[in-house]
Amino acid sequence: MWLQGYQLQLLCRNKSVAKEIVNKVLAIQGHTYNSKYFNNNLPEEPEKNYPTIPRKITVLGEEIEEPRYRPIADVRFQKATIWLSKWPKLITLVSTEGEILPNLANFSDSAEKG
Numbered sequence: 001m002w003l004q005g006y007q008l009q010l011l012c013r014n015k016s017v018a019k020e021i022v023n024k025v026l027a028i029q030g031h032t033y034n035s036k037y038f039n040n041n042l043p044e045e046p047e048k049n050y051p052t053i054p055r056k057i058t059v060l061g062e063e064i065e066e067p068r069y070r071p072i073a074d075v076r077f078q079k080a081t082i083w084l085s086k087w088p089k090l091i092t093l094v095s096t097e098g099e100i101l102p103n104l105a106n107f108s109d110s111a112e113k114g
Contacts, residue, residue, distance in 0.1 A: 004031060011070055015040055028093070028100055
């Protein structure tokens with residue numbers, strides 16, 4: 001997927017959620033999922049490695065909670081934009097309504113013809 005410009009590293013609740021996100025990202029440019037490039041790295045005991053409620057520890061005589069790593073949250077996709085240093089305006093790739101805007105994969109071809 002590197003040749004197509006993808007390097008996705010996702011922290012998801014489970015593998016099916018990750019695959020769903022990958023498929024949606026690939027669909028933007030009409031690419032398809034290939035399991036050959038999907039790596040899944042789950043800790044053996046995620047609830048121990050990343051507890052939802054951090055344990056309490058004593059630091060300098062004061063009891064505090066350990067920091068939370070990988071807190072659980074639902075994230076909602078809002079929009080995708082890109083800023084190019086040589087282009088004067090921000091380019092919207094995917095609108096807040098989910099509409100895929102310019103086809104940048106063919107942008108150079110259409111610019112040369114136009």
